[in-house]
Amino acid sequence: MTLDGPPLIEARGVSKYFGKVIAIEEISLQVRPGEVVCLLGDNGAGKSTLIKILSGVFPADSGSVLLEGEAVHFASPRDAIARGIATVYQDLAMIPLMSISRNFFLGSEPRRQIGPISIIDFAYADRITRQKLDQMGIHLRDTTQSVGTLSGGERQSVAIARAEYFGAKVLILDEPTSALGVKEAAVVLRHIVQARARGLGVILITHNVNHAYPVGDRFLILDRGRSVGTFSKAELRPDQLLSLMGGGEELSRLSHELESYARAVDAGAVPIEPPVQVGEDVAGGA
Numbered sequence: 001m002t003l004d005g006p007p008l009i010e011a012r013g014v015s016k017y018f019g020k021v022i023a024i025e026e027i028s029l030q031v032r033p034g035e036v037v038c039l040l041g042d043n044g045a046g047k048s049t050l051i052k053i054l055s056g057v058f059p060a061d062s063g064s065v066l067l068e069g070e071a072v073h074f075a076s077p078r079d080a081i082a083r084g085i086a087t088v089y090q091d092l093a094m095i096p097l098m099s100i101s102r103n104f105f106l107g108s109e110p111r112r113q114i115g116p117i118s119i120i121d122f123a124y125a126d127r128i129t130r131q132k133l134d135q136m137g138i139h140l141r142d143t144t145q146s147v148g149t150l151s152g153g154e155r156q157s158v159a160i161a162r163a164e165y166f167g168a169k170v171l172i173l174d175e176p177t178s179a180l181g182v183k184e185a186a187v188v189l190r191h192i193v194q195a196r197a198r199g200l201g202v203i204l205i206t207h208n209v210n211h212a213y214p215v216g217d218r219f220l221i222l223d224r225g226r227s228v229g230t231f232s233k234a235e236l237r238p239d240q241l242l243s244l245m246g247g248g249e250e251l252s253r254l255s256h257e258l259e260s261y262a263r264a265v266d267a268g269a270v271p272i273e274p275p276v277q278v279g280e281d282v283a284g285g286a
């Protein structure tokens, strides 16, 4: 981690309101090269709002965003991307029916001239896509296969590779592992560690302490739009992190509740509803 010099990206006292809703208030965050900062908090805590401000989706109502020490006002997400801020959303903005290499180059297709005509250079796109994914340890049989045939984890990996190839300095990932199984999540988390080793700054949003703790250098915890604090890994154990997120007590209360509910069900004290019959009269015997 490089600690001298200004942060790659910084939010300073940023607030955003939607009508009367305080989405975030007075939030500050710094990300340095080779650092992973995890953004944690319950649903509606303001995590996505903060990263949307950092990726040019909308401006803050107050406070400022700085890139390498200089105040910036992103005109659009494209503007943020041009300045090296790459954001991977959970739904990814990939086109499932298009090939992996077409998705890799989406919006920036390499072209070549045949006489007066400029055409997309598919061979080049395939070659570069394969090479970049290989470098990340993703060995695809065929980059011309459609993205729809990839698993969720592979899609996230392609999106991360794409961001790096197009020169991202800051990689922002909004819940990249939430829909993934354990093995797939591990693959994506490994890419985050590699991106950090290559000197990128990473902002990782997740609900999962088990995903955040192993890869995070620092943790910013939000609670209903406000900062609970920023902690370095050295200051916190995973269980402390969980309880700061408000998840510790919540989970133990929930598990008690569920255990007594299960006991009541076993004892026949709770009426069990019959299973819902779905689509009986829709199928029409077909």
Ligand SMILES: Nc1ncnc2c1ncn2[C@@H]1O[C@H](COP(=O)(O)OP(=O)(O)OP(=O)(O)O)[C@@H](O)[C@H]1O
Binding pocket: 018, 021, 022, 023, 024, 041, 042, 043, 044, 045, 046, 047, 048, 049, 050
């Ligand atoms: N476009 C919008 N219009 C109105 N209210 C919004 C909008 N976007 C977010 N909010 C509100 O701002 C608050 C913070 O939302 P945000 O999406 O940032 O939370 P989050 O931490 O990302 O939650 P989750 O974990 O569920 O994704 C919520 O109360 C939400 O309803």
Ligand SMILES: [Mg+2]
Binding pocket: 047, 048, 049
């Ligand atoms: Mg969100």
